[in-house]
Amino acid sequence: MDRRTFLTYSLAGGAMVWAGSAVPSALQPLFEAQAQTANLEVFPQSVGAGDPRANGVVLWTRALPRTRPSAATVSFQVASDANFGTIVLSGTAQTDPTRDYTVKVQLRDRPELRPATVYFYRFLLDGQSSPVGRFKTLPAPGDTVNRVNFAFLSCSDYTNGFFSAFRFLADEDIDFVVHLGDAIYETVFAPTFQNNRRPIELPSGLASAQSLEDYRALYQIYYNDPDLRRLRERHAFITIWDDHEYANDAYQEFNTDTNNPAQNRSPNRRQVASQAWAEYTAAAIDFDPSRAPLDAIQIYRSFEIGNLVELVMTDERLYRSAPPCGLNTALAPGCAAVVDPSRTMLGATQRRWFLDKITRSPRTWKIWGNEVMTMQLKISRAIVNGAGVPGLTLPADLFATLDQWDGYAAERTEIFNALRSANVRNFVTITGDLHTFIAGYQRLNFDGPLAPRAVPADAVGVEFVTGSITASNLAEQPNPFNLDINTSTQLLSASNPHFQFFNSNTHGYTLISVTPSELICTMKEVSTVTEPNATLRVLKTYRVPNGQVLMQDITA
Template sequence: MKDNLDKPLDKSRREFIRKAVTTTTIAGIGASGTGVAADKGNNGQGPVKSDPFTLGIASGDPLPDSVVLWTRLAPEPLTENGGMPDRQVPVQWEIATEKDMNDTVGKGNVKARPEYAHSVHIDVQGLDANTEYYYQFKVSPDRSPVGRTKTAPAEGTDVDEIKFAFTSCQNYRYGYYTAHDHLADEDLDLAIQLGDYIYEGGAQGVGSLDRDHEPSHEIESLSDYRIRLAQYKTDSNLQDAHAAFPWIVTWDDHEVDNNYADAISQDNDPTQEFLERRANAYQAYFEHQPLRPSRIPDGPNLPLYRRFTFGDLAEFNILDTRQFRDDQVYTSEEAADLERTILGDEQEDWLVDGLNDSTSRWNVLANQAPFAATDQNPNPEVQNFGSGDKWDGYRADRERLLDVMAADPELNPVVITGDVHRNYAYNLKADFSDPDSETVGTEYAGTSITSGGDGSGITQYGPSHSEPWQRFFNDNRGYVRCTITTEQWQTDYRVVSTVEEPEASASTIASFTTDAGDPGANLASEPHAQPQQSAVEITEIRPDQDGDLNNEYAVAQNTGDTAIDFSEFIISFEGGSQNYTFGDFTLGAGETVTVRNGTGEDTESTLYADFGGAVLNNSNPDTVLVANDKGIVLAEASYAPV
């Protein structure tokens, strides 16, 4: 499929979204709205001061006849009560079919309440299916910007095309939301956020970036979570993206606490204490997202998994892999326990029943952590695999879903994934212990918006040694754009040149397609193809021994007949997490160069990466990569288990 979507969107729509416009008097007609929203303020019964719409506006959870409109009033967003008085505040809303808000189809009044941080969640009903609308809020005399939204097509109707994007992992302190700046210019039906909308830690801005976290400590109280979410919401690029199209959101761990599992915190806090923290986090999350009022949390519980059907073309199953999971484990033997669950019994039954009953052409699992087997060896005899955070640590759940995918050749399952701060494309195998088993689905994993800062740019096309079902890997930042038609799914990996500059450029680093009835990812386009003949080989590698980095090394050889300019080439240890970039260096024909992941004196044939820092566990097979000056992987080798 030809990629013609990189053309910039007409800027008039973007400028319109950013600009507040006047409206007529608002009175309720034919639509429902519910206002919910925060803790006691310090402004008594006084008036709302200054602009209350500092956190922008959003819409979400589109149905054929309904969409949720959201805003939160916060003239002083980084204060405990957002600068709002301790009273209910009337909010008027309006929805229309035209940008100038003249053709109004719904109006109403709602009360923004202090016990829910003066947020409003308006479930506008009675709308036409598959229709574009515009909306605006008013708190006299202030008017919000105008947002654009769109309802879903009616279930069972013919739909030719759906365009959407998905994002994840937007750590505020690691960089500018440049990706959101470009995302807001896309012409989409919806966007999906797959988790780590905020980060709970107290660490401050990275490098010279003036993006320190507020509050400066790790957040735990309701006030803390509100301020942190408000800080993220003040970003103008994020606001533009939310105002451009409806969003469907789900969470991962950092919305509460890193690597938490159900009622278990990473620090093993007392259960009741952690559940109180979870209740604070869930309430603040609800207050800041375009979720239906019916999803208001009940203490530490919030029913987040849900399903959206877009005509006869696609059904989106939005998963929650945090609230009901068993704790992470770190051996393959434990991971293979048939009783372990990442979804919980009720959610798994809901998902399986939905897949079995679906009549949609494409069936999407919107999911947090990698579903495919990664470099954690699927053999249950292998011990001490790395992170149990992924589906690798919940193999029984994964195998049951793979069985569902394999049973229906017309299901066309596609898993979209966040969390890992990298782009991946995977073929989902019926049995990951057998790479030659049937491909039963496709997984497209997206990189972070900013988390981790600028990546290495390393890009690999095709399988890796430890993941033969991999079809693509890339270490940049950005978002993923998808176009679905009856016959084909296209995924475009959109990456930004840097997260350290607000005006950075964006490009499509690769596009993949999946054909209906033929699962798996097929490379459609790439800007820098891997050379057909690579004269570089890795002839020897060794992992660190007893924590001594000088014992970890890789030897690369020029196997060709001419010298190779190695300037800006990369040798990457630990599966891409520790990268040595060559300076001005030439490798002669037949010559070798050794890079040691430690400290020492460089020679003509031995160089030292001088990383220092923590040593990663190499007890499993891991990889060393050699990439050229464009970041394209030329050679790869795997460590043997130690």
């Protein structure tokens, strides 16, 4: 975002910021709290922080004034202690019904905020205080950093279970959370993948969100969840969307809700989905309703974390070409369009930006925050037919889904070749979307021969895919071959020897701990999502040494 956009936004939000607690005396009453306890009636979705920088962050809340539906002035404080004894910043912002009473304060280049430091914040309205939130700023881009800890996650389907994973993640020792998308699901009862454990009724009464009110209601209901409230209060988020913030397998302005692409083109629905995302996501991203959907918002961006990590977050929905071989992307044999070099996942502008960020970064680790898996996910005809599964023979290899990078293989090859030509080292991709824990190697040619568990000679990087928070995995969804999860796992693992690990039978999140010498990836699973009282355990741990395309299983 450029300076002009930032100023425009600040004016639109009416935000004013003062160092310390030196606010003009006329505004002092806005900073007086009548009660010590947080008021969830005034601040029903609590608070959240996002897009931490060395001297900045975005603070978020939703504040319901007594005077509804009029506008109101909300105040906020940032302190170096949880009791607000030392206030480092104070400010005010406007809220009103046009933004559904959300408040987003973008703090940028504030010298009062020190790098790599923990802060606490709260909002005040009508004498009532929000819960206290906490965030940690990033180290400065030029700092020498010895460790960065963060979590990545995706796919929290409220209707499909309880968010215990969020509760456990709140207590992890991390600097921030990376959310790779599917923060909400636009459908509220799709029987093939939603078990209706926690039912939602949309304002429209429809089975999927269509209007601005529907999308806003989803964020309100999700953010009301006590486990998610706690996590958002505790850590700053770096968030991108995937498809379900708008519609299943979305591309550009299109959903895939019918078999007719013309009917699926829905600029208004795409636009309101983007608007609700911008209103409710603590991210330093603006939404401009006067522009067409593909220009109204830009969510791709990067984060420089000292000299240690370049974190590059991409958008794989808004600019991608249409599905390659028709709208049915699941269990598809593919077609010539898959390798058509004119097709794109990132769009030309984002692809140039992405390659520039990754290939020119001076930082030790280049981490790609990626929505859909880059590694090939095939079901091999030879493996399946050789396995002698009763009633199952395949006439051809099938791709599990062409919605992921397998449907955009020409651009994937272009990116991987560019990484190899530029001799990019320590390239690590973190991915959501698949509701499956996977660890594996990104190859220049995924169909080249490879012995099981071997490290491919043409590997350009490692990819870790996190299981879902609650969204249904392979074990929980029906499959057309009626395979049980163990058979599916065996067939998929054997069909994709670049995988070192594959588990689609559980839920949880993934931790990354980076030092100058190694990257440790720890996948954690919850014992259940269908009951609220889950337990947590380590599922798998991998070590990636600096300088090698290698993952070592170090699970205790």
